Amino acid sequence: NAGVMQNPRHLVRRRGQEARLRCSPMKGHSHVYWYRQLPEEGLKFMVYLQKENIIDESGMPKERFSAEFPKEGPSILRIQQVVRGDSAAYFCASSPTTSWAAIGNTEAFFGQGTRLTVV
Amino acid sequence: GIQVEQSPPDLILQEGANSTLRCNFSDSVNNLQWFHQNPWGQLINLFYIPSGTKQNGRLSATTVATERYSLLYISSSQTTDSGVYFCAVAIGGGSNYKLTFGKGTLLTVNP
Numbered sequence: 001n002a003g004v005m006q007n008p009r010h011l012v013r014r015r016g017q018e019a020r021l022r023c024s025p026m027k028g029h030s031h032v033y034w035y036r037q038l039p040e041e042g043l044k045f046m047v048y049l050q051k052e053n054i055i056d057e058s059g060m061p062k063e064r065f066s067a068e069f070p071k072e073g074p075s076i077l078r079i080q081q082v083v084r085g086d087s088a089a090y091f092c093a094s095s096p097t098t099s100w101a102a103i104g105n106t107e108a109f110f111g112q113g114t115r116l117t118v119v
Numbered sequence: 120g121i122q123v124e125q126s127p128p129d130l131i132l133q134e135g136a137n138s139t140l141r142c143n144f145s146d147s148v149n150n151l152q153w154f155h156q157n158p159w160g161q162l163i164n165l166f167y168i169p170s171g172t173k174q175n176g177r178l179s180a181t182t183v184a185t186e187r188y189s190l191l192y193i194s195s196s197q198t199t200d201s202g203v204y205f206c207a208v209a210i211g212g213g214s215n216y217k218l219t220f221g222k223g224t225l226l227t228v229n230p
Contacts, residue, residue, distance in 0.1 A: 042223055
């Protein structure tokens with residue numbers, strides 16, 4: 001059973017370009033979360049998605065950032081017009097399908113992360 | 120929101136030594152996880168342990184939910200144990216699914 005797969009592992013973008021980060025959850029998992037780790041900091045929640053739905057994007061910057069989890073294919077975190085402050089490690093996590101009342105009660109499995117460097 | 124405090128912030132050990140890392144949290148939780156971030160930045164799940172005790176090889180963890188703390192034990196440490204250890208918690212129960220991470224304990228194991 002493959003784990004959470006993220007790609008690319010490393011991404012270098014020039015200021016003003018777009019960055020696309022991909023995440024394939026574990027088989028049988030329908031909840032996907034994105035977290036960001038800025039240098040020398042812990043991980044912070046960005047967004048929670050289920051298939052074709054954004055459930056909670058309260059941790060995402062209001063501009064330039066968007067996320068999707070289509071019916072087919074991986075979840076995508078998209079950053080438009082990147083700036084140097086976007087340089088960070090972006091982690092995706094997935095958790096098993098549960099009832100609504102149990103969301104958050106189950107183990108979240110993390111991918112290896114994508115390290116974005118903006119030059 | 121919920122507060123997570125980890126101690127110590129830094130720890131230096133000689134290979135073979137044992138250590139205990141602590142995680143205190145400010146509210147009742149339904150989810151507590153320990154992670155190891157290795158020097159290459161990869162985040163590795165160690166334990167899912169909202170309560171009780173678990174062991175996996177040289178590592179074990181105990182969470183005392185009623186007193187709002189968790190301990191991670193590393194025995195006979197090896198250089199490959201170096202890295203940052205994070206504790207993360209979530210209140211859970213449907214609407215509180217966000218994991219809140221502590222600032223981590225930086226462990227250095229010297230040969």
